[in-house]
Amino acid sequence: MIVDVHTHVWRREHWSEELARESQRARGSPVWLEVTEEAYAQALRVVDRAIVFGLRARHVGLLVPNDFVAGFVRRFPEKLIGFASVDPQEPSYMVELERAIEDLKLRGVKLGPVYQNVHPMDKRMRSIYEYCERRHLPILIHQGTTFARRAPLRFASPLLLEEVAFAHPDLVMIIAHLGHPWIAETIVLIRKHPNLYADISALHYRPWQFYNGMMLALEYGVMEKLFFGSDYPFATPQEAIEGVRGINDFARRWSLPPLPDEAIAWILERDALRLLGLS
Numbered sequence: 001m002i003v004d005v006h007t008h009v010w011r012r013e014h015w016s017e018e019l020a021r022e023s024q025r026a027r028g029s030p031v032w033l034e035v036t037e038e039a040y041a042q043a044l045r046v047v048d049r050a051i052v053f054g055l056r057a058r059h060v061g062l063l064v065p066n067d068f069v070a071g072f073v074r075r076f077p078e079k080l081i082g083f084a085s086v087d088p089q090e091p092s093y094m095v096e097l098e099r100a101i102e103d104l105k106l107r108g109v110k111l112g113p114v115y116q117n118v119h120p121m122d123k124r125m126r127s128i129y130e131y132c133e134r135r136h137l138p139i140l141i142h143q144g145t146t147f148a149r150r151a152p153l154r155f156a157s158p159l160l161l162e163e164v165a166f167a168h169p170d171l172v173m174i175i176a177h178l179g180h181p182w183i184a185e186t187i188v189l190i191r192k193h194p195n196l197y198a199d200i201s202a203l204h205y206r207p208w209q210f211y212n213g214m215m216l217a218l219e220y221g222v223m224e225k226l227f228f229g230s231d232y233p234f235a236t237p238q239e240a241i242e243g244v245r246g247i248n249d250f251a252r253r254w255s256l257p258p259l260p261d262e263a264i265a266w267i268l269e270r271d272a273l274r275l276l277g278l279s
């Protein structure tokens, strides 16, 4: 069973002009900002289950409504688990969180402190953690760098999550993209905190970093805490699966030691939903 723990849905109108421009500049090609249910279903055919979310971050100009995400889940209920996103800069964010969980039946939360312009230990963030810890809702958190110019990198380091883990030891958090480029920080964190995990999305197209990150994870014995993710629509699950399976082509080409085949298989076949309490 392949579980994609990191897929996005949004429409063009959820993005500010500025953020769309910056995203395009960073990638060097247009970014797919119009995710229709049909396109999503087609791209997700190669995975068995997926976690889907938008993001709410007024500071950088991305506001995906939770109702929009819930609409995708209703359309593909056997495949999808929806996560809410709330922006602590919005006054009624806790009301929206409760509504998204209780009424819309979303089952986890997506946060991005660097996009939302808040410190991960900000008082407003703590209310979200408390809510999620009490209800066993996992948080997928973008704690890593970004292309968005307005996003302050001082809030981006994965190590800032250690205080969160100390204060909320039962809170389950998945650090997106292995916290790139601070992958070593993420690995030492997930090694020592039982409820911290990471996903490997958005790394296969940076093969040097991806290869080294996987080797580091292997050497520190944290392979079992990594989940597969595509970061759709930035990459399709098919491209991400090929990227993971092709990691040893990269190793061979540059005469580097290969990653054990079992490690690659574990990542793709791990039942992430069970480990996250979502099955």
Ligand SMILES: [Zn+2]
Pocket: 006, 008, 176, 231
């Ligand atoms: Zn993402």
